[in-house]
Amino acid sequence: xxxxxxxxxxxxxxxGDEKHSLAALSxxxxxxxxxxxxxxxxxxxxxxxxxxxxxxxxGHGPMAYYAVxxxxxxxxxxxxxxxxxxxxxxxxxxxxxxxxxVEISSGSLGxxxxxxxxxxxxxxxxxxDARVVVLVGDAELDEGSxxxxxxxxxxxxxxxxxxxxxxxxSTSYAVPGRIAERFxxxxxxxxxxEGRDHDALEKALSERGVGRPNAVVATVLDRAEVAA
Amino acid sequence: MTTLIRDPRTQFGRTATxxxxxxxxxxxxxxxxxARFFGGALRRHPDRALNVGIREQLLVNxxxxxxxxxxxxxxxxxxxxxxxxAFEQVKLGFGHQGVGGVLVGVGGSFDAAMAGRTHQTPGxxxxxxxxxxxxIHAPGTAAETEEVLRTAVAxxxxxxxRVVEQTNAESFAGSGLHVVRRGAGATVIALGPVLDxxxxxxxxxxxxxxxxxxxxxxxxxxxxxxxxxxxxxxxEPWLAGTSARCVTDALVDVPHRLLALGxxxxxxxxxxxxxxxQRAHGLDAAGIRRSLESFLAA
Numbered sequence: 001x002x003x004x005x006x007x008x009x010x011x012x013x014x015x016g017d018e019k020h021s022l023a024a025l026s027x028x029x030x031x032x033x034x035x036x037x038x039x040x041x042x043x044x045x046x047x048x049x050x051x052x053x054x055x056x057x058x059g060h061g062p063m064a065y066y067a068v069x070x071x072x073x074x075x076x077x078x079x080x081x082x083x084x085x086x087x088x089x090x091x092x093x094x095x096x097x098x099x100x101x102v103e104i105s106s107g108s109l110g111x112x113x114x115x116x117x118x119x120x121x122x123x124x125x126x127x128x129d130a131r132v133v134v135l136v137g138d139a140e141l142d143e144g145s146x147x148x149x150x151x152x153x154x155x156x157x158x159x160x161x162x163x164x165x166x167x168x169x170s171t172s173y174a175v176p177g178r179i180a181e182r183f184x185x186x187x188x189x190x191x192x193x194e195g196r197d198h199d200a201l202e203k204a205l206s207e208r209g210v211g212r213p214n215a216v217v218a219t220v221l222d223r224a225e226v227a228a
Numbered sequence: 229m230t231t232l233i234r235d236p237r238t239q240f241g242r243t244a245t246x247x248x249x250x251x252x253x254x255x256x257x258x259x260x261x262x263a264r265f266f267g268g269a270l271r272r273h274p275d276r277a278l279n280v281g282i283r284e285q286l287l288v289n290x291x292x293x294x295x296x297x298x299x300x301x302x303x304x305x306x307x308x309x310x311x312x313x314a315f316e317q318v319k320l321g322f323g324h325q326g327v328g329g330v331l332v333g334v335g336g337s338f339d340a341a342m343a344g345r346t347h348q349t350p351g352x353x354x355x356x357x358x359x360x361x362x363x364i365h366a367p368g369t370a371a372e373t374e375e376v377l378r379t380a381v382a383x384x385x386x387x388x389x390r391v392v393e394q395t396n397a398e399s400f401a402g403s404g405l406h407v408v409r410r411g412a413g414a415t416v417i418a419l420g421p422v423l424d425x426x427x428x429x430x431x432x433x434x435x436x437x438x439x440x441x442x443x444x445x446x447x448x449x450x451x452x453x454x455x456x457x458x459x460x461x462x463x464e465p466w467l468a469g470t471s472a473r474c475v476t477d478a479l480v481d482v483p484h485r486l487l488a489l490g491x492x493x494x495x496x497x498x499x500x501x502x503x504x505x506q507r508a509h510g511l512d513a514a515g516i517r518r519s520l521e522s523f524l525a526a
Contacts, residue, residue, distance in 0.1 A: 097326045105324050114286045115321060118293015125275040148283035
C-alpha cells in the first residue's frame with residue numbers, strides 16, 4: 001500500500017512549473033482514491049477491454065496523476081525526474097501514446113467528458129460493464145462541449161459513467177451551487193463532497209445511479225482559502 | 229453488395245446501413261442530419277447507431293470515444309460542421325489520440341448553393357490535409373461512394389469521405405490515378421466529380437486525362453510515370469491549389485509548369501444552383517477550357 005510520504009516523494013521528483021503544481025495538488029486526493037480504492041485498473045490489466053477507465057480531462061497539472069500512476073507500477077520512478085524534457089514520455093500534458101495507463105491524451109479543455117460519453121457508449125455496445133470516470137475542473141466546465149456531453153449522457157442513461165468535478169473555484173463568473181444544479185437538472189445523480197476527505201470521496205465515487213450517470217463535485221479550497 | 233442507386237448521398241445511407249447490419253464492430257454517429265436515411269439502422273442497432281442531436285463537437289468525440297474501445301465509427305453530418313466546426317475534435321479526438329474512424333461529410337462546395345456560405349465547405353480537403361496520414365476520398369458516383377465507404381470502414385486509420393450531389397458518368401474502381409485518356413501533350417488531373425467537365429473541356433486536345441476519387445494519399449508515382457510534356461493541370465472541386473503540394477512533391481526533380489484550378493477564395497454571395505456556382509468558380513467545361521487555353525498558350 002502506498003502512503004502519503006511515497007506520493008510526496010514522487011511529486012518532489014518532478015520539479016518546477018508553479019502553474020502546474022497548484023493544479024496538480026487539487027486533483028491528488030481524488031486520483032489517489034480512484035486508483036487505490038475505487039477503480040479496477042492495474043498495469044496487468046491495462047490492455048484488458050473490461051478494465052475500468054479513468055480519463056483525466058483536465059490535463060493541466062498531471063504531476064499528481066503521474067505520481068499515482070508511478071506508485072501503482074505503471075512506469076518506473078526513473079521517468080519522473082526528467083519529465084518535460086525532449087525524450088521523456090511525460091509531458092506537461094499527458095499523451096496516451098507515450099504513457100502506460102493513460103487513457104486519453106488531454107490538455108485542451110472540454111474533450112474528456114465527450115470522449116468519456118463515447119467510451120461508455122462503445123463499452124455498452126460491446127456488453128462491457130466497466131466504469132468510465134472522467135475528471136474535469138470547475139473552470140473547464142466553461143467549455144460548451146461539456147454541456148453537449150452531459151445532456152446526452154443523461155438522455156442515454158449512461159450509468160457506467162461518473163464525472164468528478166474538482167471544484168477549486170477557479171472559474172471566472174462562478175455561481176455558487178451551479179455545477180451540482182447543472183448536472184441534477186439534466187438527470188444526473190449528484191453528490192457534493194469535501195475533496196480532501198478520502199472516505200467521503202470513496203463513498204461518493206463508489207456509488208452508481210441506476211439508469212443515470214453520476215456526478216461528484218469534489219470541493220477543494222486552496223491554502224489561502226483554508227487559512228482565511 | 230448493396231443495391232446501387234444514382235444519388236451518392238442516398239447510396240451512403242444504404243451502404244452505411246448495410247455495414248451496420250454486417251459487422252458488429254461498426255458504429256454510426258449522426259447529428260440530426262441525414263436522419264431520414266437511418267430510421268431502420270437507429271431502430272435495429274440502438275447501441276451502435278446513435279443520433280446525438282445538434283451537437284457536432286460531441287458527435288466527433290463520441291465517435292472517437294467509441295474508437296478508443298475498439299469500434300469502427302462512421303461519423304456523419306454536413307461537411308462544414310463535421311470538419312470545420314469540430315476540427316479540434318477531429319485533430320485531438322481522432323488524430324492525437326491515435327485512433328481511427330470514417331468521417332463522412334455531405335454538401336461539399338456546391339450542394340448548398342441556395343443555402344449560402346454557412347453550409348458550404350470548399351476548405352474541408354485543405355483542412356483535413358493539415359493532419360498526418362488521413363485518407364481523403366471524393367467519390368464521383370454512387371458506385372464509387374459504395375466502394376470507398378466499404379474500403380474505408382474495412383481499413384484502419386482516419387478517413388474523410390466527401391459526399392456531394394455532382395457526379396461523373398463513369399465509375400472507377402480502386403484508389404490511385406486512373407488513365408481516362410492518353411495523349412501526347414499536357415497531363416490534366418481530375419479529382420472527384422469534375423471529370424465530365426474536364427473531358428468536355430479537353431475533347432479536342434491531345435492531352436492525357438487522369439482521374440482519382442481517393443485524393444489522399446495522392447498517387448505521385450503514377451503521375452511521374454505518365455507525364456509526357458512538362459505541363460500539369462490540376463482540377464479539384466474545392467479550394468484551388470489544395471493538391472498542388474502533392475504534384476510539387478511528386479515532380480520535385482522534374483521541371484514542370486502547374487495550373488491549379490479549384491474554387492476561388494472570394495465569397496460569391498450568390499445563391500441559385502450548384503451548376504451556377506461551378507460556373508462562377510470557372511469549374512464548368514467552358515471555364516476549364518478558357519483557363520487551359522491561356523495556360524498552354526503561355
